[in-house]
Amino acid sequence: MNAVQSSTVSAVPLLEVDGLRTQFFTPAGRVHAVDGVSFTLDQGRVLGVVGESGCGKSVMALSLLGLLPPRQAAIVAGHVRYDGRELTTLGRRQLEDVRGREIAMVFQDPMTSLNPTLSIGDQLMEPLRRHLDLSRQAARRRAIELLEEVEIAGAATRLDDYPHNYSGGMRQRVMIAIAVACRPKLLIADEPTTALDVTVQASVLDLLHDLQQEYEMALLLITHDMGVIAEMADDVLVMYAGQVVEHAPALELFDHPEHPYTEALLAALPQVDVVGAHKQHLAAIPGRPPSLLQPPAVCRFAARCPYAEQDDPCTSQMPELREVRPSHFVRTFHPAIERVAAAGVSA
Amino acid sequence: MSGNVLLEVEGLTKHFQGRRGFRRQGEAVRAVDDVSFVVREGETLGLVGESGSGKSTTGYCVLQLLKPTAGSVRFQGQELTSAPRAELRAARRELQIVFQDPYSSLDPRQTVEQIVADPLEIHRIGDRASRRRRVHELLDLVGIDPAFASRYPHEFSGGQRQRVGIARSLALDPKLLICDEPVSALDVSIQAQILNLMNELQRELGLAYLFIAHDLAVVRAVSDRIAVMRNGKILEEGDAEEVYVRPQHPYTKALLAAVPVADPRRMRAERERRRSTRAAAGAGA
Ligand SMILES: Nc1ncnc2c1ncn2[C@@H]1O[C@H](COP(=O)(O)OP(=O)(O)O)[C@@H](O)[C@H]1O
Ligand SMILES: Nc1ncnc2c1ncn2[C@@H]1O[C@H](COP(=O)(O)OP(=O)(O)O)[C@@H](O)[C@H]1O
Ligand SMILES: [Mg+2]
Ligand SMILES: [Mg+2]
Numbered sequence: 001m002n003a004v005q006s007s008t009v010s011a012v013p014l015l016e017v018d019g020l021r022t023q024f025f026t027p028a029g030r031v032h033a034v035d036g037v038s039f040t041l042d043q044g045r046v047l048g049v050v051g052e053s054g055c056g057k058s059v060m061a062l063s064l065l066g067l068l069p070p071r072q073a074a075i076v077a078g079h080v081r082y083d084g085r086e087l088t089t090l091g092r093r094q095l096e097d098v099r100g101r102e103i104a105m106v107f108q109d110p111m112t113s114l115n116p117t118l119s120i121g122d123q124l125m126e127p128l129r130r131h132l133d134l135s136r137q138a139a140r141r142r143a144i145e146l147l148e149e150v151e152i153a154g155a156a157t158r159l160d161d162y163p164h165n166y167s168g169g170m171r172q173r174v175m176i177a178i179a180v181a182c183r184p185k186l187l188i189a190d191e192p193t194t195a196l197d198v199t200v201q202a203s204v205l206d207l208l209h210d211l212q213q214e215y216e217m218a219l220l221l222i223t224h225d226m227g228v229i230a231e232m233a234d235d236v237l238v239m240y241a242g243q244v245v246e247h248a249p250a251l252e253l254f255d256h257p258e259h260p261y262t263e264a265l266l267a268a269l270p271q272v273d274v275v276g277a278h279k280q281h282l283a284a285i286p287g288r289p290p291s292l293l294q295p296p297a298v299c300r301f302a303a304r305c306p307y308a309e310q311d312d313p314c315t316s317q318m319p320e321l322r323e324v325r326p327s328h329f330v331r332t333f334h335p336a337i338e339r340v341a342a343a344g345v346s347a
Numbered sequence: 348m349s350g351n352v353l354l355e356v357e358g359l360t361k362h363f364q365g366r367r368g369f370r371r372q373g374e375a376v377r378a379v380d381d382v383s384f385v386v387r388e389g390e391t392l393g394l395v396g397e398s399g400s401g402k403s404t405t406g407y408c409v410l411q412l413l414k415p416t417a418g419s420v421r422f423q424g425q426e427l428t429s430a431p432r433a434e435l436r437a438a439r440r441e442l443q444i445v446f447q448d449p450y451s452s453l454d455p456r457q458t459v460e461q462i463v464a465d466p467l468e469i470h471r472i473g474d475r476a477s478r479r480r481r482v483h484e485l486l487d488l489v490g491i492d493p494a495f496a497s498r499y500p501h502e503f504s505g506g507q508r509q510r511v512g513i514a515r516s517l518a519l520d521p522k523l524l525i526c527d528e529p530v531s532a533l534d535v536s537i538q539a540q541i542l543n544l545m546n547e548l549q550r551e552l553g554l555a556y557l558f559i560a561h562d563l564a565v566v567r568a569v570s571d572r573i574a575v576m577r578n579g580k581i582l583e584e585g586d587a588e589e590v591y592v593r594p595q596h597p598y599t600k601a602l603l604a605a606v607p608v609a610d611p612r613r614m615r616a617e618r619e620r621r622r623s624t625r626a627a628a629g630a631g632a
Pocket of ligand 2: 363364376377378379396397398399400401402403404405
């Protein structure tokens with residue numbers, strides 16, 4: 001464990017995902033759920049992954065942790081390196097040692113991830129005893145501390161309660177407490193606040209932020225909500241139809257969205273805080289994402305893209321992810337910056 | 348809005364007996380507690396609040412799908428809470444509901460044509476040929492190619508299914524649609540399509556909506572007036588723009604402040620503000 005601790009100062013990123021492809025094998029054919037995703041995540045950083053439902057966010061997260069349903073799905077290409085270690089070839093036992101100890105995960109629905117028949121305390125103590133080899137006494141003391149850390153009032157007296165005695169927001173706090181119990185270096189949170197009311201969401205996001213800062217954890221935060229991304233992410237990965245279509249630092253992305261899809265997604269948001277937003281006409285995106293059974297070999301957004309023309313490469317080639325501004329990568333033949341330049345020339 | 352009052356709800360109350368969630372056995376849940384509002388012809392009243400605040404129960408009580416514990420529901424001047432079956436049936440033609448989940452609210456064994464024609468058949472309107480014409484007209488109205496009328500729900504996307512649900516609810520030329528979280532299950536890009544459609548249909552057909560949702564931004568995009576609900580009560584009601592720009596009730600303010608918006612600088616400033624509020628509260632305690 002000490003070797004792991006000391007290696008983080010090296011130049012190796014904490015998490016490196018390279019050309020990841022994950023497919024489902026269905027009677028109708030292969031579903032290309034994650035289709036060539038690459039990124040790195042450094043210690044202490046927050047990477048937000050955003051995209052509409054079905055674009056491959058959850059399958060990507062499950063792939064990283066080796067949690068794909070056996071026989072139904074598999075990683076067919078690519079690498080996942082954690083602290084320089086290849087995870088895709090690890091056996092089940094080795095993966096189980098990594099999960100919960102070094103990489104932890106929080107899912108959308110705390111009710112399905114908590115065991116209704118075990119007390120909150122037992123579920124908190126499980127990873128502590130298993131990974132850290134704590135005695136029952138010590139684990140119990142630590143469990144109370146953890147509940148206090150996630151701001152559950154009267155922690156000591158709530159330890160023996162069962163999940164159904166907790167509200168939705170409290171259950172998600174417990175899930176977070178379990179996830180951070182062993183001080184993981186990477187936390188993967190898949191839609192952690194999607195099932196919660198907005199006021200509860202705000203406090204759970206604050207908690208995640210504080211813990212991430214305090215422990216210098218890396219956080220891979222998956223959400224469909226651009227507002228949550230704006231609140232939390234240092235860097236953003238926009239996914240569409242199994243691919244990364246845009247990757248940039250958060251401020252850069254919101255100030256200069258380059259991909260027509262990202263622009264459209266931002267424009268389609270109804271606004272709560274703009275005078276005159278009442279009964280506004282929204283900029284809807286026509287159509288819907290392509291099927292991932294046989295995804296197009298050309299630009300996957302072309303069919304919905306306002307800038308795709310008959311005779312341009314959109315409908316004959318797959319655009320590569322390329323850097324159009326410093327640290328700003330985009331997969332399109334029509335990034336905003338080139339459209340502006342082109343308009344400038346013709347004007 | 349100066350339209351005539353279409354729906355007038357007064358002192359509406361609904362208590363549920365027995366346990367649900369946290370409450371102990373025997374304690375009544377006051378799901379809706381003395382709620383009053385009106386909806387005028389051609390306008391949208393947005394009913395917004397967090398989960399469990401009583402929005403759906405209010406909608407069901409208006410439709411008489413749930414029997415209110417107390418209070419009155421007058422639709423076009425007619426009292427529904429005490430209306431005989433036949434009258435209620437007649438009123439329901441003009442008072443329709445659109446549900447949240449376009450997956451479970453459409454019968455998977457029926458074609459889209461059968462689904463949309465269903466209300467026409469129940470109310471024995473027209474013959475086969477005229478019903479078919481009407482179905483095609485309705486599908487066209489909601490942006491579904493009538494050529495797809497013989498397909499089944501599973502062949503459509505979520506957004507298209509919600510369009511089918513809306514087409515069905517429009518079959519009997521209703522005056523008021525009660526929409527319970529109609530876009531909550533949809534992605535933003537599709538959600539925008541449906542919200543635009545609802546605004547367009549309102550302009551074309553002069554429909555009124557009671558639009559129920561937990562998402563404040565969504566409600567704002569369709570509403571003329573807004574009612575904010577919490578714990579079974581309406582805390583604040585007013586012109587949509589007023590409520591959002593100058594919220595009066597502290598709860599409305601808290602709700603609005605908590606909505607994440609796509610502006611990183613603002614979100615971070617907001618987080619700092621919450622942090623210092625917490626720190627001040629902690630220091631004071
Ligand atoms: N069990 C499954 N069998 C077949 N395809 C699946 C299965 N689970 C997910 N998929 C497909 O994988 C793609 C990505 O899904 P997912 O990662 O869950 O999307 P997201 O989390 O972005 O909403 C989807 O197109 C979905 O249809
Ligand atoms: N059939 C029922 N039996 C008992 N309690 C119910 C029933 N339906 C709703 N409730 C309770 O009534 C309250 C309001 O619920 P609901 O109207 O569904 O809220 P909303 O639609 O705003 O989320 C909640 O506390 C809920 O648990
Ligand atoms: Mg998902
Ligand atoms: Mg409801």
